[in-house]
Amino acid sequence: MFQNLDTKSVEEIKAYQEIELQKLVHYVYAQSPFYKKVFDEHQLTPNAIQTLEDLQQLPVTQKEDLNGKEEDFLCIPTHEIAEYFTTSGTLGDPITFMYSENDLERLAYNEATSFEGIGINNKDIIQLMTTVDKGFMAGIAYYLGARKLNAGFMRVGPGVPQMQWNMIQKIKPTTLIVVPSFIPHLVEFAEKNNIDYKNSSVKRLLCIGEPVRNQDFTLNALGAKIASLWDVELFSTYASTEMGTAFTECEAKRGGHHHPELLIVELLDENNKVVEDGKKGEVTITTLGITGMPLLRFKTGDIAIKHTEKCSCGRTTFRLSPILGRKNHQVKFKGTTLYPPKIEDTLHQIKGVENFVIEVSKNEIEMDDLHVLIGAQINTKAFISDIKEAFQSNLRVTPKISVKTPKEIQGLMFRNNSRKPVRFFDLR
Incomplete structure (x- = not known):
């Protein structure tokens, strides 16, 4: 055929x-x-x-x-x-x-x-x-x-x-x-x-x-x-x-x-x-x-x-x-253009990160704000510092970081009864 x-x-x-x-x-x-x-x-x-x-x-x-x-x-x-x-x-x-x-x-x-x-x-x-x-x-x-x-x-x-x-x-x-x-x-x-x-x-x-x-x-x-x-x-x-x-x-x-x-x-x-x-x-x-x-x-x-x-x-x-x-997922954060796969690649390199979601929104002056929510069993200053250093080293920028339990992040990934895990949420 x-x-x-x-x-x-x-x-x-x-x-x-x-x-x-x-x-x-x-x-x-x-x-x-x-x-x-x-x-x-x-x-x-x-x-x-x-x-x-x-x-x-x-x-x-x-x-x-x-x-x-x-x-x-x-x-x-x-x-x-x-x-x-x-x-x-x-x-x-x-x-x-x-x-x-x-x-x-x-x-x-x-x-x-x-x-x-x-x-x-x-x-x-x-x-x-x-x-x-x-x-x-x-x-x-x-x-x-x-x-x-x-x-x-x-x-x-x-x-x-x-x-x-x-x-x-x-x-x-x-x-x-x-x-x-x-x-x-x-x-x-x-x-x-x-x-x-x-x-x-x-x-x-x-x-x-x-x-x-x-x-x-x-x-x-x-x-x-x-x-x-x-x-x-x-x-x-x-x-x-x-x-x-x-x-x-x-x-x-x-x-x-x-x-x-x-x-x-x-x-x-x-x-x-x-x-x-x-x-x-x-x-x-x-x-x-x-x-x-x-x-x-x-x-x-x-x-x-x-x-x-x-x-x-x-x-x-x-x-x-x-x-x-994705074209619509492009993020311009602190003068740097990013796509979610680059952010995800950085997170996959960090020991202790079990899962994550990425949220992008507009701030009060209409610029992109980047928030990364991480699922991990540890939540110490040293761990968060390691995450920030990895971002600065790989992407030259440091987003807002929040650490939650892997179960909480799993719930966010499947919000709205999604049929597959969603790790990027565009709130702009």
């Missing part, structure tokens, strides 16, 4: 995408009330969009265009909707996405291809340590991808180290899909309960939701911490509900590979112009192969860098760097 382009030339990929793009613009003009209006307001017809470069004639689509107006993007009758998903609402209210049977097949293809890139096949067993409820797309995507590969799959869900280890010991998975900051807690439980985790069946971790690498692809503080505890392979993946596609590392671990048969990707600057390769820009996607709610030039809010140098795995597709941060 989908043509794998992993080893095609740049020219072949472009030719394929342009054919699919022409199909897409005619489809959305005929079926999507939102995009028909966009074309008409800009005095464009679908025939005006023939090449990838022609896309720049169209305005970008943003989250606020979708919020509460999802039906304007729907291109199929409601009786053909097979599944409903919602975004996490990290940058605002959750958005509902409606998928057709075709779109679910596309989701399965995407994840199966991503799994194959990290060495998973039908002899593997995957243990899912994230939720599949609350409208969460990722859990279903992983399940569908595993089924397409005929790999074994166990849906344990998040948290509860004892349950995770019970399943690891019983079904012997080779792969864990997990939020990486949970791994130190999993290892700590194993050590306290005399579980021989170093000789378990687990060979690899597919890390979601948090980066484990720096921009040069070396392990960051969290990744290095996990590697020092457990001799397993770490792989990163980046995706979003809006794109229905993942950028997953291959075994070379040099960035997440693009699936060009599923997405056209632009990295845009503040003026919505394409940045040069190697420069940071906002990941902006045009979905290929989606029939339910396709998107044209949708700005994800995520900042990344495109890498086009040849990958040792043999794929010719470009790769995305680890996400630097």
